[in-house]
Every structure is written in C-alpha cells, then in structure tokens.
Amino acid sequence: MPVDAPAPVVATSLPPRGSRLPGLVQTLVYGKFRHRVLPRAQRRHGDLFTLKLAQFGKTVVVVADPEQMLRVFTGPDTAFHGGEGNAVLAPAMGTRSMLVLDEDEHKRMRRLVLPAFSGAALRGYREMVVGIAAGEVAVWPVGKPFSGHRRMQELTLDVIVRVVFGITDQARLAEMRPLVRAIAAIGPITLLGLSDRRLRGFGPWRTFRAVQQRLDELLYAEIAERRRSADLSGRTDVLSRLLHAGADDAAGGGLSDAELHDQLITLLLAGHETTAAALAWALHELARRPEYCARVRQAALADDDDYLTAVAKETLRIRPVVFEVARTLAEPVELGEYRLPAGVSVMPAIGLSLAAPRYYPDTTEFRPERFLTDDLPATAWLPFGSGGRRCIGAGFALMEIVGVLKAVLRDHDLAPDRPARERARVRSVTLVPRRGARIVLTPRR
Numbered sequence: 218m219p220v221d222a223p224a225p226v227v228a229t230s231l232p233p234r235g236s237r238l239p240g241l242v243q244t245l246v247y248g249k250f251r252h253r254v255l256p257r258a259q260r261r262h263g264d265l266f267t268l269k270l271a272q273f274g275k276t277v278v279v280v281a282d283p284e285q286m287l288r289v290f291t292g293p294d295t296a297f298h299g300g301e302g303n304a305v306l307a308p309a310m311g312t313r314s315m316l317v318l319d320e321d322e323h324k325r326m327r328r329l330v331l332p333a334f335s336g337a338a339l340r341g342y343r344e345m346v347v348g349i350a351a352g353e354v355a356v357w358p359v360g361k362p363f364s365g366h367r368r369m370q371e372l373t374l375d376v377i378v379r380v381v382f383g384i385t386d387q388a389r390l391a392e393m394r395p396l397v398r399a400i401a402a403i404g405p406i407t408l409l410g411l412s413d414r415r416l417r418g419f420g421p422w423r424t425f426r427a428v429q430q431r432l433d434e435l436l437y438a439e440i441a442e443r444r445r446s447a448d449l450s451g452r453t454d455v456l457s458r459l460l461h462a463g464a465d466d467a468a469g470g471g472l473s474d475a476e477l478h479d480q481l482i483t484l485l486l487a488g489h490e491t492t493a494a495a496l497a498w499a500l501h502e503l504a505r506r507p508e509y510c511a512r513v514r515q516a517a518l519a520d521d522d523d524y525l526t527a528v529a530k531e532t533l534r535i536r537p538v539v540f541e542v543a544r545t546l547a548e549p550v551e552l553g554e555y556r557l558p559a560g561v562s563v564m565p566a567i568g569l570s571l572a573a574p575r576y577y578p579d580t581t582e583f584r585p586e587r588f589l590t591d592d593l594p595a596t597a598w599l600p601f602g603s604g605g606r607r608c609i610g611a612g613f614a615l616m617e618i619v620g621v622l623k624a625v626l627r628d629h630d631l632a633p634d635r636p637a638r639e640r641a642r643v644r645s646v647t648l649v650p651r652r653g654a655r656i657v658l659t660p661r662r
Contacts, residue, residue, distance in 0.1 A: 230555050232265035232278055240269035248272075248405035249643050252540050255279060255566050265553050272305045272409050273543050273562040278552070281569040283576070283596035285552055289544055289565050291604035294320050296550055299606045302543030302562055306646075308411035309403065309429075310486060311479030315609070319547075327609065329472060330480055333458040334609055339616050341453050342380050346617050349375050350624035357658050362634035364653030366497035369621075370398070373493040376617060381484050382439060383454025389435060396432040400425075401490045403645050433478065440477050456481065486645075488610045491538050494647045495614065496621055497654035498536035499528065501639060502583050504631040504656045509583070514661070517623040527588035529618040533571075533600040535583055538647050540568035542602060567599055568648075625658075632657045 235258035236243050247254055247270055258266050264282035269275055280286050289297055300319035307317045315326045332338065353372040357363065374397055378384045384393070407421045416422045439456070443449065449457055459477060472480075503510050509528075516524040544563045549556055557563065572580045576597040577587070587593070601608035608614075625631075634655040641648040 231267045231276070231557065231561070232553075232555055233262045233267065235262050235266035235268050235279060240271065240275060243269050244271045244409075245406075248409070251643065252537075252568060252641055252648055255281075255541065255569060256572075259566075259569055265555065268564075270562075272405075273302065273564065274545060274560065276560075277543070277562045277564050278555075278557055279541075279564045279566050280552070281566050282553075283570040283573055283599070286565040286567070286570055286599060287596045287603055288552070289563055290599065290602050290606070292550070294323065294605055296546060296548050297544040297563070298547050299323070299542070299544050301545035301547070304545075305409060305412065309400070309408060310483045311475070313473075313476045313479040314483040315480060316483055316487070324605070326476070326480070327605070330459065330609055333455045334613055336612070338453070338458070339612050342613070343616055343620060345380055346376055346620040347624055349379065350621045354624050354629070359658055359660060362655045362657050365500040365656045366493065366650050366653040369493040369496040369500075369654075370401075370490070372621065373489050373496070373617070374398070376492075377485055377489045379454070381455040381488070382436075382481065383443070383452060383456050384439060389439070393432065393435055396428050396435070397485060397489065399428045400432060401486060401645065405643060405645070408645065432482075436478050436481055437474060440474050440481075455484065484610065487608075488613065490645060490647050492614050492617055494538045494644075494649045495529070495533055495536075496618055497650055498538070499532040499618060499622065500625070500631060500656055501633070501650055501654040502532060502536065503528075503626075504633045505636075505638065506583060507630075509585070510626065510631055513622060514626045517627045520623075522619055523589065524585065525619040525622050526615055527585040528622065529615050530588045530598060531583060531585040532618075534577070534598065535571075535581070536641070536648070537568040537571050537600060538649075539600065540648055541566045565599075565602075567602075570596070570599055573597070628661050630659045630661055632659070 238246070247268065258268070258279065259281045264280070264285065266279050268277045268279060270277045280289055298319045300317045300323055303316045307314065310316060313326075315323060315330060318326055350372060353368065353375070357368060374394060378390060378393060384390055403425060404421070407425060410416045410422055411425065417426055443456055443460060446452070449460060456477070459472060459480060503513060513525065513528055515521070541564050546557055546559050546561050546563060548559050550563070551557075552563070574580060576593060595603070601611035634657055639650040639652050639654060642651045
C-alpha cells in the first residue's frame with residue numbers, strides 16, 4: 218500500500234498563535250490560569266500553538282501531542298536546554314541548581330545526585346517516611362473538617378528536612394519550617410520579578426529575599442557541621458550521601474558548599490510542595506469514592522504497593538501537579554510540520570497529555586486499575602518528564618505517596634466536607650486544591 222508522504226517542513230516558522238492578547242496580558246493570565254488557558258488553546262488550535270510569555274523568553278511553542286512531547290524530552294541536550302528554560306527559577310533555587318544547568322554541567326550534577334535516589338536508597342528511606350506519616354496522622358483532628366493540603370505540607374516538610382537534610386536539631390527545625398513555607402508559597406508574579414534587581418528592595422520581593430537569606434544561613438551552617446561530623450560515613454540522609462559523592466568526584470573536585478546548597482534548595486522546593494499537592498489531591502479524590510477508600514485500605518493492610526502506586530499514578534494523571542515544563546532551543550529543531558528557530562522555548566504541556574483521549578477514553582474518570590496493566594505506552598504517562606532530565610525524585614515521590622496512603626487509610630475512613638469537587642489554583646509552579654482539599658477523618662470500626 219502506498220505510504221502517505223510526510224508533511225513538508227516550512228523553512229523557519231511557528232505554529233498558530235494560541236492567543237491574540239498582548240504578551241504582558243498573556244503572561245499574567247498564564248501565570249494564574251495555565252490549567253485553563255492551555256486546554257482552551259489546544260481545543261482551538263490543535264497540539265502545537267504559540268504563546269507570548271515573558272518568563273520563558275517571550276516566544277513559547279506549546280506541545281500537547283504526547284509523541285512530540287517525548288521527542289522533546291529525549292532529544293539531544295545540545296538542542297533542548299532545560300536549564301535555560303528554567304532560568305526563571307534561578308533566583309529562588311540558585312545558579313548551581315541542577316534544574317538551571319545544561320549539557321555537561323547538568324550531567325555532572327545529575328550523576329552526583331542520582332545515587333541518593335537509587336532503588337537501594339529509597340528502600341532505606343521508606344521506613345522513616347512511614348513513621349513520620351504515622352506520627353502526623355495521629356494528631357489529625359477526628360470528626361471535623363480540616364485542610365488535607367495543609368497537613369500534607371507539614372508532613373512532607375518533615376520528610377524533606379529529616380530524610381533529605383538529615384536535620385534532627387529541634388531548634389533549627391523550628392526556625393526552618395516557617396522559612397520553608399514562605400519560600401514555597403512564592404507567587405508567580407513574585408517569582409518572575411526576582412530576576413529584576415530594581416524590585417528586590419520593595420514589597421514581596423524584599424520580604425522574600427530576607428526569608429531566603431535566613432534560610433541560606435541555616436543551610437550553610439548545616440553543611441559546615443555535616444562536613445565536620447565524625448559519623449558522616451554511617452549517615453544515610455541525602456545531604457550526607459551528596460558529601461560522599463562529592464568526595465569521590467575526581468573530575469569536578471568535589472561539591473562546593475554553594476553547589477550543595479543549591480541542590481538542597483532544589484530538592485526542598487521541588488520535592489516538598491509538589492508531593493504535598495499530590496497527596497492532598499489523592500485524599501480529595503479518595504474521600505469522594507468510598508469504594509476506592511475500601512480498596513486502598515485492603516491494599517495498605519496487605520502491603521500491596523502495586524495497587525497503591527497505581528492510585529498515586531492515577532492521582533497525578535487526573536490532577537496533574539506540574540502542568541508544563543520548558544526547554545529553550547539552542548539550535549533550530551523540526552517539530553511536526555514546523556522548523557522552529559533557535560531561541561524559541563518549547564513547552565511540553567504534561568497536563569494535556571495526561572488527558573489524551575487516545576490513551577484515556579474515559580479521561581475524567583478516576584480509575585487506578587488502568588495502571589495495573591502493561592497496555593499504556595511510554596508516551597501516555599509523563600508527569601515526571603522523561604530522558605536525561607526526568608525528575609530525579611520521581612521514585613521518592615511515588616514511594617512517599619504510597620507510604621502516606623498506608624498510614625492514613627489503614628485505620629481511618631475519609632469523607633469530603635461537601636460533595637462538590639474542588640477546583641485547582643496555581644501556587645508557585647504547582648496546581649493545588651483551591652479550598653485546601655478539606656476532608657473529614659473518622660477512625661475505622
């Protein structure tokens with residue numbers, strides 16, 4: 218049978234405009250309503266369209282097609298610069314953060330950090346996570362509504378500072394918690410303005426810098442103490458593992474204090490708020506489905522991690538926490554029928570791919586069983602990205618969600634505070650429940 222010829226690639230061109238609004242207006246609207254703007258533009262313009270967004274170098278090509286998205290994720294790092302695409306995060310996470318580095322620098326940092334999140338390392342963290350979760354659930358209010366999101370923020374913060382930082386000093390923990398909350402709560406406008414030196418002395422930017430400075434002092438003090446620690450070789454927290462990795466890094470001369478600091482801040486901000494939001498959404502969805510609460514309880518009692526992982530994956534699918542990421546093109550790239558010029562940012566819209574009807578015909582239904590088969594291709598589920606920049610904490614996040622679901626549902630039932638499902642709102646770079654995932658907890662009889 219004859220094969221259709223591929224669509225001709227235009228010399229240098231951009232997909233259709235996804236909005237006719239001025240660039241500044243597009244930037245502001247996208248900052249607060251990306252989860253509404255992008256689906257609407259996809260319905261009108263298809264799986265490739267262009268926006269004008271200041272935080273990504275103005276010209277942004279949004280990619281909604283899962284196959285093209287995977288091509289962006291797995292393309293050569295010399296062409297797709299994820300660090301440059303994340304440049305807006307540098308003032309918050311640091312210029313040596315793995316998220317803002319590219320090519321050889323990114324590969325080196327990833328190679329040093331990756332062992333701290335290996336399968337063996339995750340098995341060592343699991344017991345601590347479950348213990349922290351059990352202690353947190355024990356103080357939750359019973360029989361009256363409370364914010365699941367707020368409680369999960371507290372829980373994941375404890376996990377981060379104890380498992381990642383290895384901090385046990387109670388005074389330092391007490392001072393660090395509100396600082397971390399303030400950093401994680403940064404709004405999109407404040408984040409965008411951090412790179413403008415003229416704004417740093419005013420309003421929210423001044424407040425943020427003051428909080429950031431004090432948190433930096435605490436982290437550098439922890440790093441200095443850890444370097445002097447006599448029991449460093451026996452410690453298994455991520456900071457200690459990074460110090461070990463740095464000592465073995467002959468090519469790079471070891472990790473500097475600044476590099477360690479920036480990776481810790483990255484893990485803190487990327488791993489704390491995102492996992493808290495995912496857990497809050499999981500409780501929100503389960504509370505409205507008694508049959509799934511019962512099934513999750515059975516899985517928790519039987520240590521059926523496969524089913525609990527399926528629940529975590531379905532939660533991230535139906536309630537994506539990170540809706541999109543960005544790559545800046547360092548050279549021209551062909552995508553679909555277009556030849557995109559260097560300097561353009563390409564934005565894989567993960568949230569759109571997770572609702573693709575070709576993979577999820579009942580896309581609005583919460584159905585974890587879909588992840589218990591091998592029917593879904595690699596392109597169907599990309600909440601952590603793919604390729605050389607896939608989220609390094611993906612395994613840790615899934616392990617943490619599974620551990621927390623066990624701790625919550627082994628001995629308790631969940632119910633919503635009202636029938637209506639909560640809408641999402643933008644918090645920093647994540648999508649969180651607008652009303653805080655309010656639930657009611659009751660002891661299991």
